[in-house]
Amino acid sequence: MSIKKLYQPIYESFYEIVEQDYLMSLRSRFDYPLTLKDINLLFAIQKEKKEQLNFSSNLAKKIGATHSTFSNHLKILEKNKIIKRYRDPSNYKHMLIDLDDVGIAYYKILIEYYQGLLAYIKSSFSNLKLLELLKVIIHISNTFSEETPKLKTPNLLNLPSFETIYDAFNRIYFYHFKRETSFLQTYELDLDLTELKLLTLSYIFEEEGLNQPSSLNEKTSMQFSTISSIIHKLDKEGFIHREVGKIDKRKLDIILKPHTIKIVEDYMSFRIDIYEEMRQSVSQKQFDLIEQTYQLIKKYTEIYKNKARS
Numbered sequence: 001m002s003i004k005k006l007y008q009p010i011y012e013s014f015y016e017i018v019e020q021d022y023l024m025s026l027r028s029r030f031d032y033p034l035t036l037k038d039i040n041l042l043f044a045i046q047k048e049k050k051e052q053l054n055f056s057s058n059l060a061k062k063i064g065a066t067h068s069t070f071s072n073h074l075k076i077l078e079k080n081k082i083i084k085r086y087r088d089p090s091n092y093k094h095m096l097i098d099l100d101d102v103g104i105a106y107y108k109i110l111i112e113y114y115q116g117l118l119a120y121i122k123s124s125f126s127n128l129k130l131l132e133l134l135k136v137i138i139h140i141s142n143t144f145s146e147e148t149p150k151l152k153t154p155n156l157l158n159l160p161s162f163e164t165i166y167d168a169f170n171r172i173y174f175y176h177f178k179r180e181t182s183f184l185q186t187y188e189l190d191l192d193l194t195e196l197k198l199l200t201l202s203y204i205f206e207e208e209g210l211n212q213p214s215s216l217n218e219k220t221s222m223q224f225s226t227i228s229s230i231i232h233k234l235d236k237e238g239f240i241h242r243e244v245g246k247i248d249k250r251k252l253d254i255i256l257k258p259h260t261i262k263i264v265e266d267y268m269s270f271r272i273d274i275y276e277e278m279r280q281s282v283s284q285k286q287f288d289l290i291e292q293t294y295q296l297i298k299k300y301t302e303i304y305k306n307k308a309r310s
Helices: 003-027 036-050 056-062 067-079 101-124 127-144 162-186 194-206 213-220 224-236 258-280 284-309
Strands: 083-088 091-099 240-244 252-256
Touching (some): 003 101, 003 194, 003 284, 036 101, 036 162, 091 101, 252 258
Antiparallel strands (some): 083 091
16 A cells, blocks of 8 residues: 555544644634744743743743744744743743733633534543543653653543643644654754644645645635745755646646655655554554544534534
């Protein structure tokens, strides 16, 4: 079976729900296109502020960003009034980061979304089934994350707080992020907006004939200007080339270069390995429960989007 056929069902049942359904439903409420890393940053700022650890270098570590990339990205977030920076009065070397007006509004929307999602899942599962789900999430988090202390296994008398559940998901995400960084280093790739570029290349590779910016815009739910900008950068960096369309000569087809096809195939294999790694860490019954939960997330995002439009 080809790598495309192996990857497609895994992508649709897991990755697509997080990268498209979930993220795009949230973006319907934001003027700025927040990424998963941005969302983690907002939560990290609020969490680290309680311990007075909301300084730049610590937050960069928390979301797995290099100093230079983090600094440039902070400028963009600051310009959009999502964060604000100021010197620590007690230690001038530290640049403290806090949420600005827009960031505070976005954080409230995120909390509303996650609490609504948790309530939706609770209404769909019995107490015992919900407890089993929470146990599985925390087990996966403790198995793969290097963060300490490990999270406590819940019971009916001691269900985890919203913050603990989010922390468990975040640790799993960060583990995946570090693995993805290692994958990129194998190819000595240092791409800005790496996730979006790799995803765009994957879409082009997956869907033969899906080779126009307008089609990609529809497939990814990203703004047309964002897709066009990514394609322009990929062309400039030598990952793709554009040629006169075979069907419609008024349009340019986007073609992956041979070395890019190899990168995309390896990226799909990498994501299949991550999926299998997670799947094998739990029983089949527990994994079925995770799949059910992902489908609930998918349904909830649709409800949320419709509610946001009304």
